[in-house]
Amino acid sequence: LRPALRAMLTAVGDVPALVVGRSADDYVTKPFSPRELALRVRSVLRRARGAVVPGVGGPLRDGDLVVDVVAHEAERAGRRLTLTAREFDLLAFLMRNPQRAFTRDQLLDRVWGWSFGDSSTVTVHMRRLREKIEDDPAAPRRLVTVWGVGYRYEPVGDA
Structure with missing residues (x-):
């Protein structure tokens, strides 16, 4: 199973963290150098290779902190964290x-x-x-x- 990769190319220099956090694995603003683009693509691919395959492994737990790497969700004391x-x-x-x-x-x-x-x-x-x-x-x-x-x-x- 392969995780979906999402990337953004934008002319806007200040991309809100919420947009990046929910809709893209990374982003590049214009103008950019070909070297930067290549490094960013390599970075996303490296993270994808190390991604968790659904159904493998359980949530990470420490007291009231729970990080579900499969669902890509975190909560503390029963409250979902916006990360x-x-x-x-x-x-x-x-x-x-x-x-x-x-x-x-x-x-x-x-x-x-x-x-x-x-x-x-x-x-x-x-x-x-x-x-x-x-x-x-x-x-x-x-x-x-x-x-x-x-x-x-x-x-x-x-x-």
């Missing part, structure tokens, strides 16, 4: 690799599929994700900063 596609991928990746620290560059490679780029995008996505899943985003318990390294997922168990 962008990238936030979802980042959370699922970290939950699959608990208590393991990753540098921003490693996350760019393994979640974004980028071999180079601005690692501050990881910081921004992490901040937004913390706002959605942490009780206190300023003092996170799950999405922990490992100073001088990057980030790791710390299970909290029965929260």
